[in-house]
Amino acid sequence: MLAPMLVLFTDFGLSGPYTGQMKAVVHAAAPGVPVVDLFADAPRTNPRAAAYLLAAYFPALPEGSVFLCVVDPGVGGPRRALCVEAGGYRFVGPDNGLFEHVLRRTVGAACWEIVWRPSHLSASFHGRDLFAPVAASIATGERPAAGPRFRPLGADELVRAGGPDDLAEVIYIDEFGNAITGIRASAMDPGEGLLVGETFLPRAETFSSVSLGAGFCYENSNGLIEIAVNQGKADQVFGIGVGTPVGKRLG
Secondary structure (H helix, E strand, C coil), rough: CCCCEEEECCCCCCCCCCHHHHHHHHHHCCCCCCCCECCCCCCCCCCHHHHHHHHHHHHHHHCEEEEEEEECCCCCCCEEEEEEECEEEEEEECCCCHHHHHHHHHCCCCCEEECCCCCCCCCCCCHHHHHHHHHHHHHCCCCEEECEEEECCCCCCCCCCCCCHHHHHEECCCCCCEEEEEEEEHCCCEEEEEEECCEECCCCHHHHHHHCCCCEEEEECCEEEEEEEEEEHHHHHHCCCCCCCEEECCC
């Protein structure tokens, strides 16, 4: 049975050949499966931050989807290749902590090491040569199991990136200059806002709830606390970027 879609989650960007080369492999191996670009600009070379982003965004996609996830600064090194099954979704990518919060938030998840290797495996592009072919085969109906392609892993064998359940820092800046944090809205009290440096940002429900040019924080459409400026760029106004720490404070 075909997966409803194959979802790309990478830090490759859309310029240059990398995303296109991966998609070409997927289309050739799984021609009937739609391919969706979820993130091509996940936190670059930062699987720790990207793990919070992936965990927040994957549940909005159709159950049964296969995620091809490549935020892999250790490519070519000793880190393993993983297949994860969690909550009816499957994930393929490096064992570097990228899937840690998917696993923390899903009961009954299972993990396998991908032991298969293609006849040609470059040292620097496992996304194209290893992860894409495996993700495509899973999307066309292959189920991970112990055997020539997969080896079951226990939780104690996985790499842990560490970090709390909610990360009090910026993990993503979108095209509008809004700054997504690793804090789930469910982890904040209704009266709490964010402290960015010396600036307190109150909680608001919508952009129109604050005056033009005002900064605030709000629950975004995927349940994370986001920093914004009404018709402005929060990253420029507050001088923030990926990794900027934030704090919770009652208003």
